Structures are given as structure tokens and as C-alpha cells.
Amino acid sequence: MKNVLSILIFLPLAGSVLLGFMRGHDRLMRWSALGVTVATFLVSVAVLLAFNPATHEMQFVERYPWAPSFNIEYAVGVDGISILLVLLTTLLCPICVLASWTAITSRAQEFMIAILVMEAAMIGTFVALDFVLFFVFWEAMLIPMYLIIGVWGGPNRIYSAIKFFLYTLAGSLLLLVAIIVLYFAGGNTFDILTLMGRSYSATVQFWVFWAFFLAFAIKIPMIPFHTWLPDAHVEAPAAGSIILAGILLKMGGYGFLRFCLPMVPDASLAFSTIIMTLSVGAILYGAFMALAQTDVKKLIAYSSVSHMGFVTLGIFVLNTRGVEGALLQMVNHGITTGALFLAIGQFYDRSHSRLLEDFGGISKPMPMYGALWVIFSFSSFGFPGTNSFIGEFLVLVGSFERHWLLATAATLGLILSAFYMLWVVRKALFGTVVKSLSGSLPDLNVRELVAAIPLAVLVFVIGLYPRPWLSVMHASVEHLLMQVGAATPLQFTEVWTRP
């Protein structure tokens, strides 16, 4: 178990190299991709089983010097904040492979390689304990994702791919400057745990906070930095959307929890109201935009903006319920939205349309599909008994403790999400089948069921018995809030006085 996290990172990477030698062996290549992702998932389950939830300390830590001239280490480890996100990543990747099993026809080999490289980079981002290592993984995701959208995407893929790339790069580069500033302010080290333990001057905190904010807010995305998301989602192939919505968006939330709160707590405290307001804005705006969409993928994309608003809201209410709710909500959103994009992909494989008007009465020819769709829709708007209910409920409870007005407004978002999700259910599943499609809609096959059912099971497992999931993160979240709790809000007068 000593090097288990490195195995998690390098297993998909090795798999991608292996896949490179399988030109022409299409079946073997697909099965190998599936095998590698499933194996990675099993390793991560082993990590979860061996994980000790009683401590906030990093576990399974590995440290090797990497570039000593820069003071960069290869350092990885997990705690209660990152472990569930790692698990989410390894869970969704086999599903991505299954989702693109027949959907990707051209250059399938390169596609699978890109998925595996993505997986390695995403896991690396969540477990990195060195700031530069984190940044390398964070940025390394851009290249395969850019290609996934741009090569295998829809008609407007090129515009979306470039927009996605430049938008994300803009945030990242300022993050890089912030990292280097922290390096000098924190005593010439990139070690994340050491940097957390230092206290920084008001000026440093102020600027670093906004650099962090920009980088993470673009990734989440918060308004007003969300405009890349609907484009990228709509144009990406199903597997790309699952990765984007399921995992990539979580990186922003993870960044706030891992870096922003513990490293610049004074600034985080001082600006938390602004972020909360923006979050509630995102919740409402995303919901209203979702109501107006005719493209189902775009609708789910805007619903993501709305649901991720709950995540940032929960993080910045800065109490246990809020943060735990936010963290759980990240996992929930990954599962639910991943599943919804999977389902849209499955319908698209049959009908080659994502427009709501082409859906209709699907539940008659495809009863199993209909049942799953209903489950995920209910989960999406937080129906009690499903996973999202727990997450969003905790966030709302947390925010009522902090700010009743914002919490009330956020609740409205929950109602709106029921509006648009039920509207889609009514329109897509019931009513009459669109003429041109009747007869061409076989129900889900085994492969598609295998991809969807684990997610459906998780919806209920987390929804009905959330305690084990919350207890995994509890110690780390408490420790995090203790770090923030000791902070005093930043005084603006300090920012502008030179030290």
C-alpha cells in the first residue's frame, strides 16, 4: 500500500502507452482501456478501504525529490477532502470508456489514449501535495481535453475547444504567478502542507486570493466566468461531457478547499460574502437559463452552473455543515450529471439529436432508459432519498446559519431545478414518440446498463445512508475549518500599506 497513489496515477498512464501499440486491434484496444480503468477503480477502492477517517493527516504520503534546483518534489497523499474526489474520478472513467464504446468510430485508439491520460492527470491533481506538481497535472489536463472536444466533438467543436483552452489557461497562468508569490512568501517551498502552515501579509493574501479565485472560479465555473461551459459541454462527445461535468468542474471546488481557505484564510473570510452572493447568483442564473434551453445538453450544462453554485456557497459559508455539504455535493453532482450526460449520449447514439423537441415518449420503446432517466432527474433536483438532497440540504442548513437571505434565494434555485428537470421528464419520456424516430429506439443493451446502473445505485446509497461518506471527510473538514476559524478578516487598510 505504500506506493498506492503513484500506482493510481501511473496505471492509466502506462495503459495509454500500451494502447499506443494496439493500432488495428480495435476490440483488444477497447477492452484494454476498460480493463485499465476498472483496475484503477479497484485500486482506488482499496485506498478507500484502507483509509483512516479518524485523522485529518495526509495518508499514503509519498515524497521524492523531483527538481531539487526548483525545490519541487514529487509528493502525493490523500485526506478526507480529496479521497472521495479520487474515487469519483476512477468511477467515472470506466463509464466514459463504456459511453464511447460504439459512439466513437473514428480514431478510437487516440480517443481512449486521451481518456486515460486525462484520468492520470485528474487523479494527480487531486492527490498532489506539491504546488508545482499540482499545477503540472492541472495544466496537463488541458491538452487531452482540448483534443477530445476539438477532434471528436460536434459541429461547432473548434470554437468551443479553443475557448475552453484559452479560458482555462487564463486562470491557470495567474494561478502560477500566485504559486510563485507564495513560494517566496512561505519560505522558498512549494510544499502545500508547509505553505498552509504559514501566515502571509495582508497584501500577499489579497492578491493571492483573487488569483486563486480567478483560476478556480473559471474551472467551477462561477458567473461571470461560466461562458465556456455551455459551449464546451454541448460540443464535447458524451465521454468528454461526463469528464467535464463529472470531474473537471470539481477541480475548482477542490482548489478552494485545498488552497484558498487554508492558505489565505483572512482574505477568504473577508471576501466570503462576495463569493456567496456570486454563488447564489449562479444558482438562480443557471436555473433560469436552463429553463430556456431547447438543447438538452445545454440545459444540463446550465443546471451544472446552478448546482455548482451550491458547492461554492457551501464552501464559503465556512461552517461544518456547509463545507461537508459542498464536498458531498461535488461527488453527487459528478454522479448525477455524469449519468445525465451518459443518458443524453445514449439517446444521441440512437437519434443523432440532442434537441428537446426530438425527445418524446421515449419511455414507451425504452422503459429501462426511462426509469434511469427519472432516477437521475430526481437526483438532480435534490429529491429526498437521493444523493443530491443530502448535499444541497446540508449546504442550505449551513447557509441559513450564516446568512438567511442568501439561503432563501438559494432555496428558490432548488425549486427552479425541479421545474426544468420535471419539464424535461414530461417532454422526453411521456407524450408521443417523435414520428421519425419510432421504431429506431431499442432499449438499453447490457453495455449501456452496466455503465448506468452503478451510478443509479450510488444515487440511493448516498441518498439513504450518507453517514459513511460524511464520516470519511469529517476529520479533514473540521481541521480545515479550524485553520480558517483562527483567521481574522483581512483589513483593507493593511493591503495598501507597504510592509
Added chain:
Amino acid sequence: MQYITPLAPAYPELFLLVMICVVLVVDLFVSDDRRIVTYALTQLTLGGCVAITYATASPEPVYTFSGMFVDDVMADVLKLLVYLGVMAVLVYSRAYITAREMFRGEFFVLALCATLGMMIMISANHLLTLYLGLELLSLSLYSMVALQRDSAVATEAAMKYFVLGALASGMLLYGMSMLYGVTGVLEITRLAQIIAEGGGRDVVLVFALVFVVAGLGFKLGAVPFHMWVPDVYHGAPTAVTLFIGSAPKLAAFAFIMRLLAQGLGAEQLAVEWQQMLIVMAVLSLAVGNITAIAQSNLKRMLAYSTIGHMGFLLLGILAGNLVGYSAGMFYVVIYVLMNLGAFGMIMVLARSGFEAENLEDFKGLNARNPWYAFVMLLLMFSMAGVPPTVGFYAKLAVLQAVIGAGFVWLAVVAVLFALIGAFYYVRLVKLMYFDAPEDTAPIEPRRDVRILMGANGLAMLVLGVLPEPLLRLCISSIQASF
């Protein structure tokens, strides 16, 4: 005072000089269809230089020719990189120049002369030596640009290069003469001593500095002295563009190190040139990266991108400490590596009567040849500075040096322009991967080019994962030379 000058530190230069004469003579007796002999002899010469430089390397600086010439670790490392760079250029160019009837002795002799010039610049410890090396390099390059004498574009480029280059040399020389007037010495180490003792606040000294920096700016192609770069890069035959864009940048870096860092590096004076370099760096980043977006010709685009990269290099140097100099050295080495690959790729795609120098010519490269598309993708992302390619570490090193020196705002400016720069690199990737090919001619370079190109591309990735050895080399060579 020694009466017999120890020649050992200059063995590589002497060997190269002898071999230039040999190549020149041998080439007379070689018929056109056996010109390969000249080529092989040139490569062998460079290989010999590698061996000699490696064998005569010394950990301590050794001075000779009455202190006009120095052999230190930085010189050895840079020279080795220059040889390797020139060898790579020749490998990449061979098919290209053969198809354009430039596969002649002149090309190789000029390339070797230019190499000699670079070596002298790198090892100069005297303003005159420095100037002689620079002129030897420049004159060889002017003639190489004009080698395709029937091409109007190339001739125009050569004229521009020559006139502006001569102007720059004049400025430099004027600055140097003022330095001599103030201090009475030309030897760089003595110059530094005298300035350090005298305080270096003399107005004339600062005035001289302005001219020297302007001259350097010209040679480096930094804004506002960049006008020649796009025209020369565009107009010259691609093989020559590749040559200009690779090894001479290493020599230019050495030039700056010798003159600014070693000669005029006294603290009071460093503040003065720091300010000038800040202006030049920011302008270079801005003009280079923004103008590159508007280009449809790849060579021109890379020329503007070069200007942007030189801005980054200046950022490292203007930090004014050893960390900054090593960051600058690391950056310039990586830059040369990326440039070799990018221009090499243009020549891989080019064939007789077809230049492959427009962005459109790269359309659908992935469909035509996935391997070269992947190599070019690595090169482009490395230029954009996206990890895990090595370009990221080059930028990281420079940003770290700049922020460490207290210029956080400069770092922010630099990353913003790097972001703008990313756009046109990514656009090329877009053309290669997302668009359908228009040109369907097979891409079949010779085996040596194939291997070199693969190694060049993979180096981006390998050095990106393991940057430490190269970084350590740069840091230790800078430390050993100051």
C-alpha cells in the same frame, strides 16, 4: 607576463579554423554529385569540436591571449550546445537545400564560419574579441541569407539584415568606445573591476550603456529594435532561418552575459540596464505575441513568436542575479530546442518547389501523418508553456527569477502575454488536428531526419518530466563562471 601564450583554451576554435580551410579546399575537388563528402566533413568537424571542447573543459575560468579570451564552464556548455545545434540544423536542412540547389560548399563553409564567430563571442573576455566574434557571425549570416541569389525576397531580406545589422554594430561599437573612454580598458574583467571601484555613476558610462543595450537589442531582435526579424525569418531560405533562429541565440545570450552581467554588472549600473531591459522585455512580449496572431505565414509567425520569447529571456536576465541568469540560460537552451523542431518540421513538409511555410500547409497533418502531428503538437504546447512539456519549466524558471527579484507585476504582464501567445500556438494545433488536409503528398523524410525529429519532439516531453539535469547544468555553469 607570459611570453608564450597558452593555446589550450582555444583549441576548439583553432581546430575549427583549420578545418574550415580544409573543407574549403576539399570542396574544390568534389563534384556536384559527390557533395555529400563536404557535408560529412562538416559534420565530422563539428563532432571533433565537441570532443575537443569536452576534453579541454576546465572547472575554473582560464584566460589566455593576454586576457582577451576566456574558457569557463558557461563557455564550454554553450559551445557544446552550439555544435549540437548546428549539427541538427545541417541534418534538417540537407534535403531542403539539395532540392534548392544550395547543397554546395559555400553553405557549409559559411555555417562553420558562423559557428566560429559564435564560439569567439561565447569565449570573449575583451570588447574587441566580442565585437570580432559578433561580426564574423553576422557577416556569415548575411551571406547565408543571400545564398539563394535569384530569389528577390531573400535578397531583400539580406539587404535589410545587413543594413540594420551594420547600424546595430555601429551603435555597439560607439557604446564600447565610450566605455573605453571612461575606464581606459577593454578587457571585460578589468572593466568590471574599475567600474566597481569607481562607483559607475558616471553619466558617460550610462550613456555608453544606452548604446550597448540598443546594439544588443538589435542583435537579439527585441522591440523596439526588432524590425529586421520578421523580414529576415520570412525571406531567408528556411534552412537559413533555422540556422539564424537556433545556435546564434545561444551566442547572443553569452554576449549579454559577458557584456552586461560580467562587464557592467556592478550594482549601481545594473539598476540602469535593468530599467532599459524592462521596457524592452515588456514591449517584446506585447508586440511579439500580439502581432504573431495576425500572421498567416508560419515563418513570420515564428519570427514574431521569437520576439516574444526574447522578451521572456530578457525578463530572466533583468532579474540581475545568478538565479535570473541561469533561468535565462535555461530558457534560451529550451527555446533553441523548440525552434529547431518547429523550423525543422517546416522543412520536413517542404519539398521541391513547395515551401510548406503557410499555416494552411499544416492543415490535417494528423490525418496525413499522426506522428509528425504529435511531434509538432508537443513543440507548440512547449512554446506555449503548457506542462508537462519543458516550455513550462523554462517559463517557470524565468517567472520565479522575476518574482524573486521583486517584480511581481512583470510576471503578471508576462503571463498575460503568454496567454495571448498560447492562442496562435493552439491555432496551429487546431489546423493540424481538427481540419481536413488539403495537401495529400506523402511525407517521407530521410531516416536521419526522422530520428532527429522524433528525438527533438520527445525531448520536449522527457525534459518536461525530468527537467532537473538540464536545469542543474545551467545553474552550475552560471555559478562556476561568476
